[in-house]
Amino acid sequence: MNEALQQLPLRIEAQKLEKAAFILKAIGHPIRLAILDLLDQTNQMHVSELQEKLDIEQALLSHHLIKMKDKGVLLAVKKGKYIYYSIADPSMIRIIDCIAQCKAL
Amino acid sequence: MNEALQQLPLRIEAQKLEKAAFILKAIGHPIRLAILDLLDQTNQMHVSELQEKLDIEQALLSHHLIKMKDKGVLLAVKKGKYIYYSIADPSMIRIIDCIAQCKAL
DNA sequence: ACAAAATATTAACATACTTTTATATGAATG
DNA sequence: CATTCATATAAAAGTATGTTAATATTTTGT
Incomplete structure (x- = not known):
């Protein structure tokens, strides 16, 4: 990303952007x-639960979960047979709430 | 997108998702x-103003503006020489505020 | 140890996105 | 009316993303 953005009169700094x-x-x-x-x-769910709810291919769900985990959006904790996923950062929820409440959508 | 999502116990309905x-x-x-x-x-700015602030290629800026306009995020109004862009939906701003304030970022 | 269940990994493909360079359009001005 | 300024469009190339299908890994129950 452009270096010059660093010194811009943006409310949001370049790094945050x-x-x-x-x-x-x-x-x-x-x-x-x-x-x-x-x-x-639900706070947390394992993959099979999510798969049941979402009714999508296992590999596709796995792919999306892992990508979000890799990007720091989700946490994964293995408990025996299952892997439980949860939202990594509570402040993430605010964005989701914001979307959920957004009348424009 | 998956049909079955339609009947899911999601707070956000499929269409909204x-x-x-x-x-x-x-x-x-x-x-x-x-x-x-x-x-x-600023409420609104024309392309040259944005270009000056952002210091990016004209074509690249134009591309991003038009994409956002096509997707309903921005509005464009031509006034003589200039084209003024603005944010189409005020509730969009809440998402942006949300991001700006998000400590996690 | 074996089979089944839960999840990840890989490969292949199609599609979409970002950027650059070059060119076109249309409005304003001398 | 020719030029300059503001902006868009097109083409090309590189990169990333989403999906499917097939296979592998790990764990559990028998």
Whole structure:
């Protein structure tokens, strides 16, 4: 990203812009938003539970979960057979709430 | 997107998920967030003003503006020589504020 | 140890996004 | 009316993303 953005009269600093864009890109997909919505409600769920709710291919769900985990959006904790996913950062929920309440959508 | 999502116990309905994802994808880029930040502060700006602030290629800026306009994020009004862009929906600003204030970023 | 269940990994493909360079359009001005 | 300024469009190239299908890994129960 452009260096010059560093000295701009933006309310959001360049580094934050990068991070925000990174997060938005990481969650900007219907399946991912659905996952976040479910995890926000239930605190945590394992993959099979999510798969049942979402009714999508196992590999596809796994892919989305891992991508979000890799990008720091989700946490994964293995408990025996299952892997429980949860939302990494509570402030993430505010973005989701914001979307959920956004009348424009 | 998966039909079955329609009957899910999600707080956010399937259609809203699609729209939200669409918007998030449309704004999930550092340059676009910077544009939104500037437009939010100034209400409206024409392309040259934005270009000066952002210091990026004219064609690149034009591309981002038009994409956001096509996706309903921005409005464009031609006044003689200039084209003024503004944020289409005020509730969009809440998402941006949310991002700006998000400590996690 | 074996089979089944839960999840990840890989490869392949299609599609979409970002950027650059070059060119076109249309409005304003001397 | 020719030029300059503001902006868009097009083409090309590189990169990233989403999806499917097939296979592998790990854990559990028998």
